[in-house]
Amino acid sequence: MQISTSPQTSVQVKPMKSMSPWAIARRKFVKNKLAMISLFYLIIVAVVSFLAPYVTTIDITRINIGEMSLKPSSEHWLGTDKSGRDVFTRLLYGGRVSLLVGISCTFFVVVLGTIVGSIAGYFGGKIDNMMMRFTDFILNFPFLVFVIVLGTIFFGKLNGLAVLIIVISALSWGGVARIVRSKILAEKENEYILAAVSIGCSPIKVIGKHLIPNVLSTIIVQSTLLFASMIVAESGLSYLGFGVPSEIPSWGNMLSFAREPDVLQGKPWIWVPPALIITLTILSINFVGEGLKDAFNPRSRR
């Protein structure tokens, strides 16, 4: 998510000299309105969520019996939930947790998947065979069962959030590993990789300096899509009660109130805001992902 929005677009006198492929992609991305609006929305959500303690001073942990299930008003913008907690405030704090889980999981998954995939793809042969067997094993693991079992084992012993992040990451890198491997397999056929070996680059250098940077566009596009699915995973698990510990607000935890029929039918202000913000966030991430994909595609000039 490091898209600098420097105003490069205004300089268009002559065909720009010496633009790195990255600069060209950035220019194309900046011109994509939908992607830029989505990115803007995501930045706002992220900034407001992470600055929650400065945005609102309401205590989210205090249960206020006198203010249970209030409708939206000027005092409580989005009303209060069944424990009398301000929904808007919880939405902000929940965003913090949901985004944090999403970002950390994406980070670990991408790093792990890239390491495994690039080593397997570059070396090939037995190493590739072994690593891909293991990847298949991970991919076929019953995800939900494992999350529930591990969650129960570590419940109370470790920080619930950390357990969730570790478990999701450890079980999700398989897809990235496969995609990176196939990209590396194709990319390493290029003569510049042979050249890199012949000028004395070590395997680590060939992978890190020549191969990964050249498949980075794919990795970045994948990580945006992955980021969206990680947020869905958090919400889904929390909704089912196996995700973020219930005392910590998260979008998924807030959504789980909708399991109660009276909330679902009569108190939409409690569950509609988290549902809406999750949907919008996922949509935006996907639009950004599509925009990046387009920007990196050399065939789609401007």
Add this chain to the structure above:
Amino acid sequence: MSTMDLKNESFNLEKNEKETLLEIKNLKTYYPVKGGFFQRTIGNVKAVDDISFSIKKGETLGLVGESGCGKSTTGRTIIRLLKATAGEILFEGKDISKLSGKSLQAIRQDIQMVFQDPYASLNPIQMVGDIVAEPIKNFKSIGKKELKTEVMDLLQKVGLPEDAYYKYAHEFSGGQRQRIGIARALALRPKLIIADEPVSALDVSVQSQVLNLLKELQKEFDLTFLFIAHDLSVVKHMSDRIGVMYLGSMVEISGRKSLYDEPLHPYTKALVSAIPMPDPRRKANRIVLKGDVPSPLNPPTGCPFHPRCAVAMDECSKTKPILKEVKPGHQVACHLY
């Protein structure tokens, strides 16, 4: 006549006195073919099947043959991008075919390669300056300023403008890209450069410029070339000696003049007759080969060329002819001689 011979002999003597830089002995490089459920090796593509030759210091050996005959595989095996299946690669008298680790890295300083594809052989996201600087950085620890001066110097030597340093490969034409590749190969001041069809992807008008550049650099840096090409016309201007490959084997190797004027092997004769000639008398004699090149996965028995040879005898399908010297400095692998 006799004075000519004398001259020739003294010339040969002079050549013979030069040291041998590279000697290939019975080199074989096979690509395993995997198949079946367990990905076992079920066969071998015999891309290079027992070839021997040597190159003297300062000399250019041209290596020609149709596409797929194993030229690139030969070059890549010598520079150790591929591992030889069998045989020896003696560089300055030392077998480098089994080196690994540090000693393999060390040899990379002496042998460099210019690649065939001017587009795929340059990293698209590296600045030209970085591309040329990278080999130096891999082997020497020199200051930033010094490195830059050296790279600028190299760029200038291969005929690129100074501002090329800050540009990316995609901003250059094919010929200029090939110059970048040459600068990269030159950066470590190697002794041997393997040029794998360095001009076959370029426009004819640009080809001679790049060939001339290679020749100039050879003089300036005292380089030895293994120059690979798929037809004899390109090789002619570059080489002192020429080797002709067919289906993984070396069928003829000789001095340039001898090969062009009196080709011995039926395959070489066909190649020579295919060179476009301004002389109309030669055109009439063009030999057209029948059939296709057989697969190196399943090469014919005996002489690899016999199924397409117009003068094949019984023996040709039975035993594989070995390379033997039939005239001074002119070797051929054919049962006719």
